[in-house]
Amino acid sequence: MALAPETTLKACPLFKGFTDTGISIFAAAAVSRAYPKGTALFTEGKPGDSLLIVGEGTVRLSARSPSGEDVPLGEVTVGEPLGELALVQKGERLCSATAQTDVMALEIRSADFQKLLAQKPQACIKLLMGIVSHFGAKARENRDMLRTLVARAPGT
Secondary structure (H helix, E strand, C coil): CCCCHHHHHHCCHHHCCCCHHHHHHHHHHCEEEEECCCCEEECCCCEECEEEEEEECCEEEEEECCCCCEEEEEEECCCCEECHHHHCCCEECCCEEEECCCEEEEEEEHHHHHHHHHHCHHHHHHHHHHHHHHHHHHHHHCHHHHHHHHHHCCCC
16 A cells, blocks of 8 residues: 555655645655565665665664674654665765665655756755754754763774
8 A cells, every 4th residue: 555645745754844745745756665564675885876765664774893793773753764865975875774664665765856956946945954954953852872882993
């Protein structure tokens, strides 16, 4: 069963303050994806090319430690975005995302976002500002953990 794109986007903090017209622009570009429990949504170190927004289910985030251990980073649930940096810059995924339950998600691919950027620049800039704001809020929430990681980093 496919997700209702407008409802899923409205639940996502990246789209806070968007008008119905703005939501419909991105809803038209979004594709509904199903991930059975245990499936990787994306893998650390692999190229990232899309933003995912969880519509149903729970996703586990993890990363590999220098010794190769799988370190849990947290969970993402309904309405939360994953991989939003893939719309801002090309690069490798910073962590892995695995479906902890059956997951339904909306995907907005970077290539589709680039096309929209030419057609609807104001809506795209608003989304980019939402990504920056969300990313900054997450960094503030995880400030203490980040300090611990920096304190343990070699050469500090």
